Amino acid sequence: MQQSQHWYEGPLASFDTETTGVDVETDRIVSAAMVLQASPGAGPQSATWLADPGVPIPDGARAVHGISDEHVRTHGRPPRTVVAEIARALGEQARAGVPLVVMNAPYDLTLLDRELRRHRDLSLADCLAGTELLVLDPRVLDKHVDRYRKGRRTLTDLCAHYGVSLIGAHDAAADAVAAMELVRALGARHPGPLGAMTPAELHLRQAVWHSAQARGLQNWFDRSGSPERVDFAWPLRPARCGCGRRLSPEHRCEAAA
Template identity: 80%
Template sequence: MQQHWYTGPLASFDTETTGVDVETDRIVSAALVVQLAPGAPAQTTTWLADPGVPIPDGARAVHGITDEQVRAYGRPARVVVAEVTRALAGQARAGRPVVVMNAPYDLTLLDRELRRHHGLTLNAGLGGAGLVVLDPRVLDKHVDRYRKGRRTLTDLCAHYGVDLTGAHDAAADATAAMSLIRRIGARYPAALGGLSAAELHLRQAVWHAAQARGLQAWFDRSGTPERVDVSWPLRPARCMCGRRLDPEHGCEAAA
């Protein structure tokens, strides 16, 4: 019997942070969960980082991690960021897809932390290992485009009947996101099951861009000034002038 990507080995990655701005906020905790098959025991690795900046009240209210905790038990952000990146590179080298709910947030934040602490992009930190990403948010929007309602991890777990205990804990969220992606694949085998995880990675970039353009059009019609980035799974770095940064040549304006 053919094994589909949603019945095979998967990893899942999640972070808790100091805020929602990928350009300036920091990682506070992270988790990587690895499972070889649905229902199999999962191996979970967690990290607690001292971000080097105070954790705002709003972020602390979400994940419950305090400044006192990270100072007492967290390790330097520089060390944690490097370890997380090596762990993700290991999954890529093993050919194991990585589930990341709303990937452009977590992966872009990790990229910016790598730049901040090590002067490396995420792609460079992965050492050439191609990360195959599965994003429940993008896949759900593709297979059930017109369903009304929010599509946060909590909302999607409720919709697909996935247990989410201890939301906004990195390990709990990563575990739930993995169960969620398996459930989405199993529910829509005709739309998703015939593709490999690598093929899905490529298609999700296209699907996300279309979804983002649709949301941007809605914002424009409603007079909302918010701008939506079409990039997936990683938002390009930008210089102070707002243009994209090329990894080799810097600002596009100088090219």
């Protein structure tokens, strides 16, 4: 009898963005990519987007991804169009039940949600229309299976640790491909704690694991006297209004509901 296929041997999608900065509430998407792969070693299919964010790209961000204001003004498309297409592409994979790899998901998915709210007056959840993403976050997975390993855990660091090739770092498509290969490597190396679960089970577990990881980091900040605050939410940070209260699903302030 043939053994059933593990999730890391099957179809995966992967999503990544390059942006104007690291603040999910105020920064903008400059480029994005979604990569699909039917199985390990199969040729990936990529969809890419370039947006004119409508604001200047800071020098620091441009130094990371190499995309200039002139380039997006010439070749980029309106962000309103781009974010709608991205959300539609993610929704198609969610409806097909394909797991979505997102390195540091609370960053990319929250930024996309805020861009949708900014340009379409819709949340990511609105665009998914009740369908749930099955997110696999290599950052959370690696911290869970190798909690006490010292050193940084950026995409570049994780790829080096797991022997995954990363060519053209900080290009959205290249980073998406590397994150996908990284998740496959994580599943294959840890078939017990990761490979035995379904993507749906892993999605639920990662929310718990991320919360515990964030709590540990917050405790460290508190002990060191740092004012830094860590968000425990995964894979998407809740939207808040100007008063700091969470927004309801109808985009109203909960304090006024």
